[in-house]
Amino acid sequence: MLASCIKRQIALAGAKNLVQGLPCFSSSLLHSAGMSSVVERNDVDNNKPITRVLFCGPHFPASQNYTREYLEKYPFIQVDELPLEQVPDHIGNYDLCVAKNMRFDSNVLSRAKQMKLIMQFGVGLEGVDIDAATKHGIKVARIPGGATGNAASCAEMAIYLMLGLLRKQNEMQISVKQKMLGEPVGDTLLGKTIFILGFGNIGVELAKRLKTFGVKVIATKRSWPSSLEVVTPKAFPSQNEVIDDLIDKKGIHGDIYEFASNADIVVCCLSLNKDTVGIVNKSFVSSMKKGALLVNVARGALLDYEAVVHYLELGHLGGLGTDVAWREPFEPDDPILKFKNVILTPHVAGVTEHSYRTMSKVVGDVALQLHAGKPFTGIELVN
Numbered sequence: 001m002l003a004s005c006i007k008r009q010i011a012l013a014g015a016k017n018l019v020q021g022l023p024c025f026s027s028s029l030l031h032s033a034g035m036s037s038v039v040e041r042n043d044v045d046n047n048k049p050i051t052r053v054l055f056c057g058p059h060f061p062a063s064q065n066y067t068r069e070y071l072e073k074y075p076f077i078q079v080d081e082l083p084l085e086q087v088p089d090h091i092g093n094y095d096l097c098v099a100k101n102m103r104f105d106s107n108v109l110s111r112a113k114q115m116k117l118i119m120q121f122g123v124g125l126e127g128v129d130i131d132a133a134t135k136h137g138i139k140v141a142r143i144p145g146g147a148t149g150n151a152a153s154c155a156e157m158a159i160y161l162m163l164g165l166l167r168k169q170n171e172m173q174i175s176v177k178q179k180m181l182g183e184p185v186g187d188t189l190l191g192k193t194i195f196i197l198g199f200g201n202i203g204v205e206l207a208k209r210l211k212t213f214g215v216k217v218i219a220t221k222r223s224w225p226s227s228l229e230v231v232t233p234k235a236f237p238s239q240n241e242v243i244d245d246l247i248d249k250k251g252i253h254g255d256i257y258e259f260a261s262n263a264d265i266v267v268c269c270l271s272l273n274k275d276t277v278g279i280v281n282k283s284f285v286s287s288m289k290k291g292a293l294l295v296n297v298a299r300g301a302l303l304d305y306e307a308v309v310h311y312l313e314l315g316h317l318g319g320l321g322t323d324v325a326w327r328e329p330f331e332p333d334d335p336i337l338k339f340k341n342v343i344l345t346p347h348v349a350g351v352t353e354h355s356y357r358t359m360s361k362v363v364g365d366v367a368l369q370l371h372a373g374k375p376f377t378g379i380e381l382v383n
Contacts, residue, residue, distance in 0.1 A: 051371040054094040055081040056102035063121040066360035077367050106132035126272045134383045141379040143362050146201040149355040155205035157349035158267050158297045161321030165293050170340045189213040195263035198270030207246035218249040257287040265293045272299035282307040291318035297349045300324040323349040
């Protein structure tokens with residue numbers, strides 16, 4: 001079976017191109033369903049080299065699996081995944097790379113001799129040295145979350161974590177095991193004040209969903225749209241009108257401590273950069289109401305781990321619900337798991353059938369555009 005498939009690949013792409021891709025060929029072969037039928041297509045340019053797409057690391061496996069499924073009718077696109085430690089040695093064979101949680105420094109990027117684009121399966125690009133990529137002539141891009149359902153998926157996870165903390169999910173499981181009824185006593189979202197720290201795409205989607213719970217929504221953002229209204233027909237509300245309908249109070253970065261002191265729940269929706277690393281520190285957590293909850297669906301490094309643990313131990317922080325960790329994958333024996341009021345999920349906020357199918361289509365379309373030499377669509381270039 002392997003020999004026959006290799007012969008077909010040689011006929012399709014030329015022996016030279018195949019040999020260059022052999023270190024990663026088995027991954028593509030094993031995961032490409034129905035390869036023998038698609039190789040027989042007669043509309044492929046046999047003289048054009050195969051376009052190779054690399055997914056970095058084993059985590060978030062649906063990203064490469066769904067992308068491979070989307071591209072299975074296009075045998076001139078090869079989709080592989082490699083362990084993180086093997087990426088530097090083989091990256092020179094690839095045209096497009098999906099970073100996931102790979103760190104791309106100048107050393108790694110200097111080896112990507114034929115790389116045209118590094119993109120994220122989502123929005124976070126903190127692991128890519130964008131200046132170094134630019135220096136090496138490599139474009140870098142994210143997939144905007146608003147159009148793919150990724151932001152909506154993350155917003156739903158934030159609500160899941162809030163409800164889990166309010167209803168004391170971990171303690172409920174204990175009650176089930178101990179055959180106890182009517183315990184623990186939980187709480188509702190109704191009447192709560194929710195502080196959305198970072199009002200981007202996820203924040204907007206979260207605010208839309210929270211309004212039906214009867215809560216007060218306050219939010220901060222580095223800069224808000226101009227208060228000058230653009231004249232639009234009444235049937236089409238302006239961006240300001242939409243935002244004003246979603247939130248009860250707006251603030252800027254300098255207001256985060258004041259907003260934290262007024263909130264029953266703080267939800268981190270910030271992007272991670274040099275200005276936001278560790279922004280939820282001792283000063284921030286100490287400014288929160290005693291017993292307030294903290295939820296994070298953005299990046300683990302936004303939270304100062306020691307500060308969070310300290311205020312959980314003191315009982316000042318009422319609970320932590322986080323889908324992301326300061327070290328990933330998460331350590332199952334981390335001391336923070338001793339707290340009953342801590343809920344951890346394995347970075348799955350955006351990992352839903354809807355968002356991943358949509359983002360896989362974006363990656364697949366970009367690969368096809370790259371192969372055809374056409375402009376990229378569906379992504380946001382950052383350099």
